[in-house]
Amino acid sequence: MSLRLTGTGELSAHMLEGFGRGTASPATPAHHTPDTHFQRPYTIFNMSDPIDSALDLLRRLNPKDVKQNVDHIISLNPSLEEDLLESVDIPLSVKKCSQTKREFLCCDYNRDGDSWRSPWSNEFEPPVVDGVTPSDRVRKMELKANEAFDVYRELYFEGGISSVYLWDMDDGFAGCVLLKKSVNPSSQSAGSWDSIHVFDAQDRARTAHYKLTSTVILSLGTDSEALGALDLSGNMVRQVEQDMxxxxxxxxxxxxxxxxxxxxxxxxxxxxxxYFGKAKDVVGDLRSIPPLSQTNRDRATQREMISSMGR
Known part of the structure; x- marks a missing residue:
């Protein structure tokens, strides 16, 4: 989980376990070697693989701005575009199907260049020549899965958008389930939940082996004169395998x-x-709602009562 909490006091906290589907290699530590002439250390920087450096940089930046940061890195080094889009989970974008007029979610799994396949019409928006689409069998399962998760989305999220995409594999099929819910209760506060579930299913005799990788991208923010600015955003990745x-x-x-x-x-x-509990503890320890004098009196009264009980 990558969690960043920022506010008017410039407080930041990181609990970093992984970023998206790819794992960034840790940066090579700098080696300090004494300079024999000046008798003081200098640093030798080792050049690492560009994609590892980009992923390592993204791990250190605010998760809320991951889409903007990825775009900036791609503009600096366009050759990293495909690797970055495959390795980093970014908040889901929304497009509308021109045939069904229904909204659908865009990710790397339904992308072909600058076009995205609609799960409702099975066509790309904007149209592309020879776009990759699933086989008839997998397409039927895709339609059923979209209907099922549309009900799931309404029951659990009471709104939002869902999309399911499936594709063929040699020993079965694979797919992803996308869910997005955004709220703007006021002009000064906003929040979004993006969940990306990528799976593959390997067919066996009477069972199937499923491997699921789930990513949740969460962003919450508010800004008011009474409380100041607060931004709580990050992501979490988990995996599970099961035979069913x-x-x-x-x-x-x-x-x-x-x-x-x-x-x-x-x-x-x-x-x-x-994570929310930890953030609450951090904020509670740094900021006290009652006056400090009252807090000190309460602590003194508590110590006096404990002391009198021990006599």
């Missing part, structure tokens, strides 16, 4: 739905109990 029984293609949709539902529940609980 399969009777027909409909069983795949049910199995994937169950795995995604369980994973989102675990990640929401973890965010609520661990």
């Amino acid at each position: 029984a399969v009777e027909d293609d409909g069983s795949h949709v049910a199995n994937i739905g169950k795995m995604v539902e369980d994973m989102e529940l675990k990640m929401r609980n973890l965010l609520q109990e661990v």
